[in-house]
Amino acid sequence: MTASFSAIESAALRSDRFRLERESDWQRLEAIVTRMEKGRLRRISDEDLLALPGLYRTVASSLSIARETSLDAATLAYLESLVQRAWFVVYGPRTSLWEWFRGFLGGGWSAAVRAIWFDILIALAVMVAGTVVGWLLVANDPEWFYALVPGGMSGERVPGATAEALRSTIFGNSGQNGMSVFAAQLFSNNAQVSILAFALGFALGVPSLLLLVHNMASLGAMLWLFHGAGLATDFAGWLAVHGTTELFAILLAGAAGLHIGRSLAFPGQKPVLQSTAEAGRRAALVMTGVVLMLIVAALLEGFARQLVDQTPGRFAIGGFMLAAWLAYFFAFRGNQGRSGRDHAG
Template identity: 30%
Template sequence: MRETQFIRQNAPKWEEFEQVLEGAHRDPDRLNELFVQITDDLSFSRTFYPNRSVRVYLNDLAQRIFLSIYQGPKNRSLAFSGFWLEKLPLAMYAARRDMLIAFLVFAGAFLTGALSSAIDPAFPELILGERYIEVTKENIASGDPMAVYKKMGPFDMTLGITANNLFVASLTFIFGILYGIGSLMILASNGIMLGAFQYFFVQEGLFWESFLTIWIHGTLEISAIVIAGGAGLTMGRGLAFPGAYTRGQAFQRAARRGLQILFGITPLIVLAGIFESFLTRHTDTPDWVRGAFILACLAFVIAYFVWYPYYKASRLGSASLAEPEFAVHKPPLPEQAFIRNAGHVFGDLFPFFQRSFPTVLGLSLLVAVLYCFPVFFFGRSVPPAAFFRIDFSLFASLEALGQFYHHRDAIPWAPWLNVPILALFSTWLFPRLMGKQPAPWTTVLVQFRKALAPAAFMVGILYAQSPYASFVILLFFPLLLLWMTVLALEPEARGLGIPRVLFLALPNFSRIFALLLLLMLTGGLFFSLLDTGLAWTYLNLISWVVRLNSEQMEQFSAVVLAGLTYFFQYLIFGMIATGFGLMYYSLVEIMEANQLKQRIREIGRKRQIRGLEQETA
């Protein structure tokens, strides 16, 4: 075909392409279709007109289409403002019924706590604890009832309070996974405590002083907790009432909306921590100033989280509230090696983990038995309660994890039993998480022997009990987890695969480090389910049915709680393994670009006709 004929035949199509590119609204599917057709024309021109201007023109056009499809937001500030001015308000509007329920439950619990304190003056002591009431009464007697807010330095206090409030808000949201009941329970518990706390000062004749002090930070703090509860109810509603979606799809959809809301209240929580540390302590500030500040905070919360979502929704109209950003996410296969950062991996993590959850569940139960049976059966000289002890307090289960890797004197071999268990778990699990076919037993045995090395390093770090353990874990665990991943997913790796791990990890350490931090934080929040008292409640029920004396019940409880803690540990490890499996494929693509090279080789080989791909001759 002559060049002039080629141009004349395709000029109308290219003109249409230019119009689509210059239009204000671009259809992604149409752009993708244009990209396929333009690359076909470009391939043809490179073959027959390599030194002509038509090739330069088509190359430029293909580049413009490619950038239109794959480039990120041109202006990050617009994306940032778009979240706060559109996405978050619309998410709040969509969750308005859940927010109302959360507020009513919290308000009802607050009134219950206050009325219970009015009926029974000893109720605040029961709810808040004898020691807290005793210290507060001492402060009142000394003439400074709000002295509790002045004991710590403001900087240390800010960090501690903000971290605690972020944890409580996250926990309130996460417990929504229990069909919303968990979020309601936390809201009710906090409401009763606040009502009892506030009425205690009413009994002491200090209502206004306590009100003007507590609510300087409490206006934002309590609002954030209530909103987190509403976000948890939104997630629970997706599970309980999936509608036309499957239950898994509805959960993904609702969880994404809830996460947006949870992210949106983070600044409130940080500000509340700053106010509590730097402003609340100044109780000598004039009452009208403190009252005006509280009203200003309340006005902001009502304006932004209540009024503005309704205003935004009314401006857009019902037709614009289809929420395309909440469409069900279908992640690519892991071997489709898109380059992912830690946030992208986290976004794709749970659909993959959900798919393999029965496998992870069964394997976690198996390794819990493999550890607990020999420890408690062959170590019978050491009572279970002496080997493993857990208290009912915040983060107690996380603190108890270290007991599986210590106890050198009680059962010296128990910590090292973790090495083969961890190697077995990783060798068996990683390929299945990534959808790979099971390898022959001979290959699995070789992989298992290799996996003993990173497993031994992990257990050794935990066994050492170094004062710098946290620093060492953050520095070396990303490398060790990637090492396990490489050994499990690359059976052909030479030796122990150390050069391969360093090749992938060293240029990309910030990626795997950020991923580990994100997964450890998420795992810690899920692990806190053990700290809710549910396990203790079930143990009490068992004690009503099975006749055990106090000593027997103590030993039985230690065995059960040890098994549950070890089981949860490997459930969380399964989640972390999923994240590192996805990151592995991304690192391979960054360093080797195998799929990019394959796509380049395929340019021009395929032609799309009426939505179907047909190989060209």
């Protein structure tokens, strides 16, 4: 009984000694963290701010020792709570979600897009080439149409359809569901293409480019079909309402995937991991914006195109959206975020 009491007394003394030797640092860190949590930054001296990282590491080390030596539960719980609170102050996010979103729209997103301009040019060339390839394949052999355009998307829009039948699919559909189904399928397809084009960028960007070619080949086949019926302009207007936003989103997604692939293949003077990490952060910022663009495209597809049933009006909406995106990305500077200051690899 005496030996047990002596062991308890020895452990208590060891815990008290451990606490007394380090308690001043704990209390100083707790005071700084409490002020920062309450937003009282002006009451914190420059000396305390400079000491904050070192104090955090000191207390974290104390916690590690306390765990290894099995100190009393109260000290251990206090240190765990203090280290957790200090971690959020030292390494946690410095801005709220709203502040981040405001910075994102206020220049961060546009800066990230400008940083991958070279990849955008490559992706744009590939998309144009894919459209031309789709047109030429179907023009040479109409059977290619069925290979390039999924049956669920084509419906009545197939080779051999009359001009009147094709025209009825792009005009006078405000109260019909047929074209809405096609539009929903088209949007779903393009959303999947955008995500895959970005996700497959790790394979040196090659799958991303092939995916862009295949997707645009189906558009080329559709353009050939409506051109043969003398409705190419009307079809382009029907597509422009949401297409200038949706296709722009696909372009950026493909460029973001290609940007990651290029950073892997050509890291330049930087280590591969560093180059890829920087490109990944930049591309992720671009893809966050791509999601917003797809949402805007869905709204245009669901409302604007149904309400405007004339080709000039449709071109006006699509042209305005294209001009707005170009102005935002390449003319608007705003407050560039950290990602915007990175240069493309």
